[in-house]
Amino acid sequence: MQPKVGIIIHKGYNMLMTKSTIQKILIITFIIVTALILAQSIYYAKNFFDRQTNHEKVTEVLANNNRLSGVSLEDEVENINDMITKGVYDDTDLGLLYEQAGLIYNQMGEEMTYYRYLGYALYYLEQSDEKDYTVNIYLDLAALHISNHAYPAAEEMLSRARDIEPFEEISNVSIKSYAYRVLALLDADKKNFTQAIEYLNKSQGYVDSIIGSDPNVDDYTRNNQITLANIYVRQGLLDECAAILDQYSDSDITEAKKEPIYLRNFVIPYYQTRCLLALAQHPDSASVDTKTLVDDFVKLCQNSGYDKVALDTLLLMQESCQPDNIEMQKFLTIRIQNLSTLIIENQSQTYSSILNSQVNDSRLSIAKAAEIAQNTKSRTALTVLSIIITCLIILFFIIIILNSRRDGLTFLYNRRSFNYDIERIKRSMLPYSVIMLDIDNFKNINDTYGHPEGDKVLQKVGQFINAEVKANSDVRGYRYGGEEFALIISKNSYPHTMEIAETLRRNMAATTWSFAPDLVITVSLGVASGSFSEDVVKKADDNLYFSKQHGKNQIYTD
Secondary structure: OHHHHHHHHHHHHHHHHHHHHHHHHHHHHHHHHHHHHHHHHHHHHHHHHHHHHHHHHHHHHHHHOOOOOOOOHHHHHHHHHHHHHHOOOOHHHHHHHHHHHHHHHHHOOOHHHHHHHHHHHHHHHHHOOOHHHHHHHHHHHHHHHHHOOOHHHHHHHHHHHHHHOOHHHOOOHHHHHHHHHHHHHHHHHOOOHHHHHHHHHHHHHHHHOOOOOOOOHHHHHHHHHHHHHHHHHHHOOHHHHHHHHHHHOOOHHHHOOOOHHHHHHHHHHHHHHHHHHHHHHOOOOOOHHHHHHHHHHHHHHHHHOOHHHHHHHHHHHHHHOOOOOHHHHHHHHHHHHHHHHHHHHHHHHHHHHHHHHHHHHHHHHHHHHHHHHHHHHHHHHHHHHHHHHHHHHHHHHHHHHHHHHEOOOOOOEOHHHHHHHHHHHHHHOOOEEEEEEEEOOHHHHHHHHOHHHHHHHHHHHHHHHHHHHHHOOOEEEEEEEOOEEEEEEEHHHHHHHHHHHHHHHHHHHOOOEOOEOOOOOOEEEEEEEEOOOOOHHHHHHHHHHHHHHOOOOOEEEO
């Protein structure tokens, strides 16, 4: 009975190892999943805090508005581009950075880059929930077209702005005020002065509503005031115009010639209005002060990319100048001719720049597309390779698992699988049978013919058992250990247990062996049946022992 005890101990060891392995796998899986979740959480948290920090930097850049002493436009735009490239931002902040950089490029005379950056800004702002900032860019474009007298284009930009958000629904009061000021600029250029003043009053009403809550209220008021002064001088209301200009004659704001926003909204209109007023007050003279003022204004416009505004101003002055004021007419004509020539040259350069830009953009687009295609191909190859490697790893583990459950010589399930299946079928509470099989005199075969020939005998038994497994449903075969084999029979095959046992016994006895043609090798079998908690294996093993002790080559059952 001692060997039986050994079997029970071995079975318990295998079950313990299985549970331990499962626990290790679960722990490792838990650690990996936790690490991935933690890494992802850290990544998102870092991005969140980076966005918060970078939002403050963006706010600072926009607030400075290029006011930093000693900082050139080139340095400022380089700093913004560096921020765009290296930082993590939400769509709103990224759009505002592109807009600010675009405004600086426009002041530097890089018109194509300005428009390209506005396109970038629109893309990101339209992805965000901030409609007001998107409207603001379209308003900027409309104002730019108005300054070039491109009224259809300006009206299209205003229409796009309204499509995004009706002006009355704009939540940012400063942008809402700006919207009505742009409408005023459009009507003023079309000489619809009454409507323009009505829009300006509406704009100023919104500005007044945020006094005390917006630090830029004075800027918004100045912009509206200078627009109103420009309308007054065109209407011939010179005293009203002069009264407004006198408020800012000693202000530092008129000297802020390097600031893009102030240039566009106040400085250029301020000096334009002063030129128009100077001539309107003395239409029949050509004073040195007026000429100097005009030359300074033209120079300011040329240095700031507002050549067209300078030309339009000179044409307005020429129109209002007295015909007999020959000296002023000549002065204006010369400058108009020079500006016209310069604008034509600039337009030619712009056209050439557009062509070169198209060529470069096409080349870069193709290069980018090729890079994307190559990256996609590489990612696809890596993905396929990863899938293949993953499949191979899975296959490798499947093979290991399968091999750990099967005997390498006979390809039958091993002792560990037998122990597991017995416990499983016991829990099912279904009736089942166990056949225990032992090769008679197997030690003599090994000693007489050698272990390789003994292996052939073991393999033959395995073949016979596998044949029964294939021929009968609900039959599983095992190499129990050494020359001992076992079968578990249940369900549909349960009534045929004895037939299966007899087939195995008869086939073995009838087998001819190549290494000993006259040798007859037999097997002894023990059969037992039961269910639930009955120790069917022990009974079958006892019956096998009885068969071997009473003549061998036979089957013994209850």
